[in-house]
Amino acid sequence: MAQAVDRRSRRRTLPRRANGQEYRGINVLMLWMEAAEKGYRSAFWFTYKQAQEVGGQVRKGEKSATVVKYGTFDREDESSGEERKVPYLRAYRVFNADQIEGLPEQYHGKPAEGPRDLGTEADPALVAFFAATGIEIRTSDEPQAYYSPAEDFIHMPPIGTFYSAAGYFSTLAHEATHATGHSSRLDRFTRFADRKALAFEELVAELGNAFLCARLGLVPDFDQSAAYLQSWLRALADDKRLIFKAASEAQKAADFLFSTATEDRAAA
Numbered sequence: 001m002a003q004a005v006d007r008r009s010r011r012r013t014l015p016r017r018a019n020g021q022e023y024r025g026i027n028v029l030m031l032w033m034e035a036a037e038k039g040y041r042s043a044f045w046f047t048y049k050q051a052q053e054v055g056g057q058v059r060k061g062e063k064s065a066t067v068v069k070y071g072t073f074d075r076e077d078e079s080s081g082e083e084r085k086v087p088y089l090r091a092y093r094v095f096n097a098d099q100i101e102g103l104p105e106q107y108h109g110k111p112a113e114g115p116r117d118l119g120t121e122a123d124p125a126l127v128a129f130f131a132a133t134g135i136e137i138r139t140s141d142e143p144q145a146y147y148s149p150a151e152d153f154i155h156m157p158p159i160g161t162f163y164s165a166a167g168y169f170s171t172l173a174h175e176a177t178h179a180t181g182h183s184s185r186l187d188r189f190t191r192f193a194d195r196k197a198l199a200f201e202e203l204v205a206e207l208g209n210a211f212l213c214a215r216l217g218l219v220p221d222f223d224q225s226a227a228y229l230q231s232w233l234r235a236l237a238d239d240k241r242l243i244f245k246a247a248s249e250a251q252k253a254a255d256f257l258f259s260t261a262t263e264d265r266a267a268a
Contacts, residue, residue, distance in 0.1 A: 013043045014214050018050040026247035027067045028211060034065040035096065042097035044107045051095065056103040064093035070244075089244075120160050126169050126216060132261035135179045137172070145171045147178035149189060154179060166218050170209060173216075177208030180253040188249060200246060207243075207250035208257075215258055 014022045015031035023031060023045075031045060045065070051058055069092065072085040097107040130137065136153040143161065147154050154175045162168040181188035181201065192200055 015045055016043045018044060018046045018054070020044075023067065025070075025251045026244050028214070028251075029207060029247060030067060031065060031094075032210070032214075038096070038098075040096040040098045042108050044097040045094040046097065046100060047092065047094055051100045051103070054103060054107075056097075056100040058095050058100050062095060062099040064095050066091055067094055068092075068244075120162065120165060122159050123165055123169070126165075126218075129216065129261050130169075130172055130176060133176060133179075133257050134260060135176055145175055147175045149178075149182065152179070152182050152184070169216070170213055170218055173212045173218075174205050174209040176257055177205045177212065177250065177253045180208070180256050186249075186252060186256055188253075192249075196242075200242060203243060203246035204249045204253065207247050208253040211250055211254035212257060215254065 014028060015035070016022055034040070045067070046054075046056070048058055048064075068089055070087070070089045072087050074083045075086045076082070077084050097103055100107075138153050138155050139158060140155065141158065142155065143157050145154075145156050154172070156168070156172060156175070159165060159168045162171070178201065180186045181204075183190060188201070188204070189197075
């Protein structure tokens, strides 16, 4: 059935480190959820030490949030003498700027904006963005939104069948994330083809939807997304480690779509 959920919400920007750099991957989801639950308005997050370095002080009794750093480092193989990449994952704690006293004003969020209600009329800028990705989008009265891997196209019901245009474009972002798995794009379907592939792909698509919407100024329904993700994690036998891998693939998908659309429109 066509999406029947009103996704209208106040705009939420991507969370940022103290130096202004945007978080990526699973950290985006974790900090969004934390901010939504606690009502934080600022996009900036600090370690305890970083807050002190700019003249701030975490208020007594404030609870930190967890973020993770993951990457690789070079280590010499003892047997061959050759250097190899070794992966690592480290967790650390951060506080939102709203939990910190004495910070410069630039780190604090402005009062919450009202809902971005697009109604049931298409937003020309968003239409142009998705068209610029080069992915074929077909529309008919068929009441289902889906991506067809065999024929490489997205099908969408008419925008008038959605409660809001925001809901329409959020659903389109989900299907566009699926489409990045095609062999002509990121070739994800080939790389993840085991018996858990369907559940894993749905995790990727919903996370990619969230990441892409943030770049476009549209915020997914957090309650629905959380329930959706939870259901697919159960399908993966509660192997919650896979959400980190899914978040990484979702970030690649969102980056690919944004880069492709931006390059195409710049060349036009």
